[in-house]
Amino acid sequence: MTTLEARTVHPLSMTTEAEVTAVRDVLVDAGLLTEHVRVAFFALEEPPKAEVLAHSPGDPVDRRFRAVLLDLSTGRSWDTVVSATDRSVVSSRELDPPRDGQPPIIDTEFEMIEGILNADPQWLAALERRGIEPSTVRAVPLSAGVYDYPDEVGRRIVRAFGFRQDHEKDHPWAHPIDGLVAYVDLTARSVDRVIDHQDAPVPETSGNFDDPEVQGPPLDSLKPIEITQPEGRSFTVEDGHVKWGRWDLRIGFNEREGLTLHQISFDGRPICYRASIAEMVVPYADPSPVRFWQNYFDCGEYMFARYADSLQLGCDCLGDIHYVDAVLADDLGNPRTITNAICMHEEDFGVLWKHTDLFTGSREVRRQRRLVISFFAPIGNYDYGFYWYLYLDGTIQLEVKATGILFTSATPGDYATEVAPGLGAPYHQHLFSARLDMMVDGLANAVDEVEAVRIPMGEGNPYGNAFTRSRTRLTRESQAQRQAAPDRARTWHIVNTEKKNGLGGPVAYVLHPQGGATMLADPGSSIHRRATFATNALWVTRYDPAERYPAGDFVNQNPGGAGLPAWVAADRDIDGQDIVVWHTFGLTHFPRPEDWPVMPVEYTGFTLKSVGFFDRNPALDVPATQAKHCH
Template sequence: MTTLESRTGHPLEMTTEAEVTAVREVLADAGFLGEHVRYAFFAPEEPAKNDVLAHSPEDRPDRRFRAVLLDLSTGRSWDTVVSSTDRVVVSSLELDPPVDGQPPIIDSEFEFIEDVLNASPDWLAALEARGIEPASVRAVPLSAGVYDYPDESGRRIARAFGFQQDHEKDHAWAHPIDGLVAYVDLTARSVDRVIDTGIVPVPATSGNFDDPSVQGEHMTSLKPIEITQPEGRSFTVDDGHVRWGKWDLRIGFNEREGLTLHQIAFDDRPICYRASVAEMVVPYADPAPVRFWQNYFDCGEYMFARYADSLQLGCDCLGDIHYVDATIADDLGNPKTISNAICMHEEDYGVLWKHSDIFTGSREVRRQRRLVISFFTPIGNYDYGFYWYLYLDGTIQLEVKATGIVFTAAYPEGGNPHSSEVAPGLGAPYHQHLFSARLDMTVDGPRNAVEEVEAQRMPMGEGNPYGNAFRQSRTRLRSESDAQRASNQGAVRTWHIVNPDKQNALGQDVAYALHPEGKATLLADDASSIAARAAFARNTLWVTAYDPAQRYPAGDFVNQNAGAGLPAWTQADRPVDGEDIVLWHTFGTTHFPRPEDWPIMPVDYTGFTLKPVGFFDRNPALDIPPSPGTCH
């Protein structure tokens, strides 16, 4: 039997239950755990890039894990790193909350929030004035943000709304108790204050989308779709190592980022060392006294991937599916395995290339297909799916799918300029879903640079007498201060990640282009608290010099942190031209909810694409065989 101490393999292999158990035993033996101590975060502590790239199969990797520990009784917390291989605590640092921020909100705090509220005379009086039984109220601890409340500094604070639940199967999101919010000290388990701006009728509409009487009779005109691969799937997976066609990569999973992709290569040529969604923020637009603070960092404040779904064949994934389990740690540090957390399958994607020639009579067509690697996670009212696509022509794409239930409020008779009415008397505040993709690029090697490429109109005149000309403009981004950029769809702006040391057959620097969607970035005022805390979302692109400690664009500890991450890092203004660089790409949607989004929201889509530009000397998909059967 292989022990942890003797285990050989790749440093980025998936986390095992034995490793989670070993970390807990090491922390317990070192005196870090106790009756009131909980895990607020647990994830692999990946080695630095150079160490991973220098790894050989016979090496014994030192497997390390980062565990953030929270003492619920005192509010003290420690950021620890443990080697499960050597069974030692490698480092430990106690957090200073006013400076560092707080650990994320955890399940144990969700469990007691209603008891805390129901022990508050002010909360109970507000419910009584509304004729609402406390036992019918569902509440959640919501991240507090950072505002001009000196008494909250250094304390672990949450804010809580109430939603009325009429019965056990009733979706309480349909019945917000508006005009009422509680500020809660999670350590003292007490209510600091209750803000009650006046009684508002609780919306009576139903949100029970899963009730057959709400759904109505199911359609009978839809015939089954069967996806079959008679000879089996075309990809292989070996402990997170994926091979498909000319693609070669590793997959990983942690509770903060969810699915991660590593060492992505095509035809043995590296493209991206590591890709993930490293942060997201959902800022709300309603400035009401009970709602102005609503800005949720689902990654950094809630570790949203710890709630990832166990995916189901025929429901979440269709076809010849390969599932991968993911192991994380629960609040007590015990291993928790999410079965079928990651879904992998192939999809037909229409025509790859085609031409019917008038001179030669040639008629050739090839089918495109893609490898899909995905996971889905619910967090509160919303559900998010993350789908990475790899295509036969070397394209990489990320698509995020947002669905679930919109966050609700009462909708007043006179209307609300910051909210939509989605059902009678029920409003959904305007908001955004803004994601930050961390793309550690290695386009044909570690030395890369970024060029901003866009279309440039030319005035009619000398050299352009008929006014039809336009050209391509290219600007090299030299330093971190230069490389804070906005999208410009009117100019077809893209960013080319080039390798100045490698040229194609035409003498051009090999490159991959980042194609943004070009949608709105953060709409909150630049002077606002959320603009400081989610500064990453104010730009579409940031480029930084690689630093293994710089992993999350809003900082390591986002909860109750006034602002960290990219703005602080880029003050050094390090060079990024021909260096080992990381791209941070902001993308997302601005949601003005519709009646069609109630009682459950059809999927909304957002994402970005990475496409080869001169990375190959010609079309890399010429060798795709023709489709069998009647096509040829």
């Protein structure tokens, strides 16, 4: 057994630098990773669920990794799987871009954009006409989408805006050069076309939120808050295996989804096999000739988690913190470690349960706390924090924190807010897809849609106060494409079809949606076709290990129809089966002046809560607080 094999104790162990290096060596030896080839995506190729569930400590593990390779000189690309254990290429398939889509945009390509633009006469002429020095322009290359441009089919394209930067510390987002966009061929390293639609004055407002003069005098009346745990933290972490209270789970990390949770169980009973944010799309609402195409899939087009922050104690996380590093591969296939990528800590969360009884004189109160597992990723102008919360009463919650800087324009109007003099912020949405591979007390699961029902006044309800609830089993994939309905308190119960609780009812976990808007773009639009997952709040599919990403494996320049709409066309049985629940949630953002020059956090997410999974309150055993100030 080699050192690499000996270290791997579980099929889902977190990626190591040695494994990345081993994969790179295999690709080089096979002639697949050459001078002009770059690694556009790299992640652990997780074994199918059945293999992982059958694994016992000490069993041999074949650690496989998926690497998408891009030849910068030709634009050709390959989807490749390598065994780091056997040091061999398992498979390699060349992509067909018009059908499959393109690999994600990589750092090497971002870095070449300004050079390409500054060599183009049309771009330089447009800047000169505006009196702007090219050396002051920061180019922002953005995913191109798919539109009615036959000459772009099969080619690797981005579209680029310019922002003026007045000095090294100046935030260029405050100075958009509006009415101007360039379409760039990344393989040819040339500009296809420049659209110079209109002259709009470049806003002169400051976006330098980190400048003390912009911030103003500090609010010095705030006193320090210190979080201490004199006896240390209550959880343990070993090679990604986490134990806290009655909770047991594994954590992982990859550049496309970021933080992943695996084999989540409570008191030895499984709840969810795998949970992740599998995609996010940010569709913009400005239909102008230079902006109509603005729609970003931050996971599928940019692999946003490769930019995850190294978190800092006292700033990003408070308390007795456990950090976990994440190992990725850079464009050349070399290992790159993000230190402190994942933050884990406990938080007090107020009262868990309490009662003061007038008959017995009993006064009991217990405090709630939660285990927080989080990471933060800046991507372009925005910063996204993803926080998974596990509570003492068996609740699971996901909260996304959106902050950063608004993407700006110089044309406030019908589709943008003026957030500073002459500075616009287009309307947009942030829509996330949670992939929840459920395993509620076993593999035989189904989904019931449960909602409130008003009862008309009349016989049996003479005073009109009655209401009840309905329960509808979603039995096939065609039926399980649903919208949230906050006015009816609609929820979705993931039930085990083979087990009952002590009261004879279904063992279940309930998905509570927040009920925000789904995709607002027209059904005939390109973005609606490419991000169909975002048109429903709920999808339910039969488990298939190959079905990982709701907009398809290769989102960049994919014409649409991939992922969820393709899979559910099979209309598989999902009643009492091994199922995956996909939940779309997010924000519809009409920016405010208060969101400039840096945006206070906006929150979105969802909750999974037990309903009949336990026979009584599962947090009765939480001890009373022993702190000296609680008597």
